[in-house]
Amino acid sequence: MSVEKDETRAATVHEGGCACGAFRFRATGKPIRVCICHCTTCRQVHGSAFGAYAIYARGNVMMSGSLSTWKSSDDGRRHFCPACGSVAYMEFTTRDEVDLPIGAFDETGVFEPTYELWCKHREPWLPQGARAEYDEGRPH
Template identity: 40%
Template sequence: MKLSGGCNCGQVRYELSGEPVRVGICHCEACRKHSGSAFSFFGIWPKAGATLSGELSCWQSQAGGDRFCPGCGSSLFCWSEDSDEIEIKLGTLDNAPSALLPLYELWTIRREPWLAPQNGAEQHRRNRRDDGIRPPANP
C-alpha cells in the first residue's frame, strides 16, 4: 500500500509505504482541541515507512511531538523521539481514508452521546494501556 498526503498549503508532503500498524479514534480533550473536532482519526505506521518533506513546526503534547505546517497550521502527524512509530492524522491524506477502519476507540468516556461506537472496534474508557479491553460492538 502506498499513500500520500500533506498540509493545506502544500509546503509539507508525506508518503507512506505498507499497511498501518493500527488505526484508531481518540475522544480525549487534547485530541479534540488539537483537531478542532469531536475526535481525532489517526493511523500508526513504522517511521521507516514514512517519507516526509517540507519544514515542520512542533508542539509538545502528552503523546509526543505534534508536527504541523508553520505556513498554514495544518496538523499532520505526531511522534515521540523514543518511538519507531509515526501517528498520521488521516484527514491529511490526499484521498479519503475510507479503507482504513478504526480498530479501537480511546477515551470513550468523552465520546459525544450522539456519536455511536464504531462497530467491531475495541472500546477503551481511557488509553489502551490504562484499562481492559471491552468486547467490540456487534457488527
C-alpha cells in the same frame, strides 16, 4: 495518490499532506494500526469531536517540508504546518511510530479504525459499539 503493484515487487503507497501543500508525506505498506482518539488534546488540536490516525512504523514514512513542533505531553510531540496550521503528524518518544491523521491522506475510504481511545471524553451523540473501546489509553 495510491500506487498498488504486485505485492512481491512493491508495497502499497499512500500519500498526503497539509492543507496548503507545504508539507507532504509518503507512507509505504500497511499501518500498524488505525484508531480514533477522543482525548481532549486530539479534540482541541483537530477542532473536532475526535482525531483519527493511521499509525505507521517510522521507517515506513517519508516526509518533506518545514514543520513546527509542540510538546503536547511528556512523551508526545505534535507537528504542524507553520503556514496553514494543519496537523501533520504526531509521535511519542517512547515508540518508533508516526501517527498520521486520516484526514491528511489524499484518498478517502482507505483506512478504517479498529479501536477508539479516551472514550470517557467521546461526544454522547457519536455511535458506540462499532469497534473496541477504551475509556482511556489502549493497553499495550
